[in-house]
Amino acid sequence: MSDLKVVDSHFHVWNLDTQSLPWLDGTDGTITHTYKVEDLEAEYARQAGVEFVGGVYVEVDCADHEAEDKIAYDLKAAHPKMLACMLRSDVSPWMRVPAFAAGIREPLHIDSEPKGRCLEPSFVEGLHTLAKKGLPFESCNRVNELEDAYEAFAQAPEETVILNHLGNVEALTSEWCAVMKKFATLPNLYVKVSGFPTADKQFVSELLKFTRDTFDPKKLLYASNWPVVKLYSSFDEHFQTLRDAFGDDEDFFMNNAVRAYGLTL
Structure with a gap:
């Protein structure tokens, strides 16, 4: 049997010798290290029966966003398995979009983002602008603001939106389930199945069952x-x-990401 081909739709790398990531100060030190693309490749090399085709680099919210553009550009040039880069910008009709970017992420989940940011008219107009350019929007949200995100994305249904980490799910509340069902009605919204703790097996089982029952497998x-x-x-x-x-x-592990990001393998 041939190996399972995998495209990782969401990974990060950073070099703490050259980049400042202030958000790491709020973590427990577990990931306060430099990480390279080769380290990710080694993770996949340990998985039996798996061919790591490549992955999508997602911005790391470093202190200097434009410096990260150059770092990501150099990394992509050096690593063929770095298939695409989703880079940081503030969504608007006049947003800065690096020429080599596959799309844009404005991290709506961080403390500096005001509540309701995604409902601002300039943000919604920016989604229309991205759609006209054929560039997806990568959305990472506070779980208690997912309704706002749905309302924003529903105003630009032509835009491809890729919702990070199951909406940063914390529990299978009725509110979370209801808004995820709304997201499932949007024609161009994809969901990354990630971001959840795996220790509670019952929670994981219920979460994944709900996700598979709710969303189109594509x-x-x-x-x-x-x-x-x-x-x-x-x-x-x-x-x-x-x-x-x-x-x-292989739709879940590769083909859906190829379609969502317009990747060429």
Whole structure:
């Protein structure tokens, strides 16, 4: 049997000798290290029967966003398995978009983002602008503001939106379930199945069942969230959890990401 081909739709790398990531100060030290693309490749090399095709680099909210553009550009040039870069910008019709970027992420989940930011008219108009350019928006949200995100994305249904980490799910509340069902009605919204702790097996089982029952299987993306995954699980356990749940489904592990990001393999 041939190896399972994997495109990781969400990974980070950073060099703490050259980049400042202030948000790391609020973590427990587990990931306060430099991480290289080669380190991610080594994680996949340990997985039996897996061919790591490549992955999507997602911005790391460093102190100097424009410096990160150059760092990501150099990394992509040096690493063929770095298939695309989703880079930081403030969404608006006049937003800065690096020429080589596959799309844009404005991290709506961080403390400096005001509540309701995604409902600002300039933000919604920016979504229309991204759609006209064929560039997806990468959305990471505070879980209690997912309704706002739905309202924003519903105003620009032509835009491809990629919702990070199951909306940063914390519990299977009725509110979370209801808004995820709304997201599932949007024609161009994809969801990354990542970001959840794996220790509570019952929670994981219920979460993944709800996700698979709610969303079109063509709209679900495998993502590791490496190395941030180390804050709530391990790479190995997260990967095996999803492989157990989805089997060796190459739509989930590769093809859906190729379509969402317009990747060329």
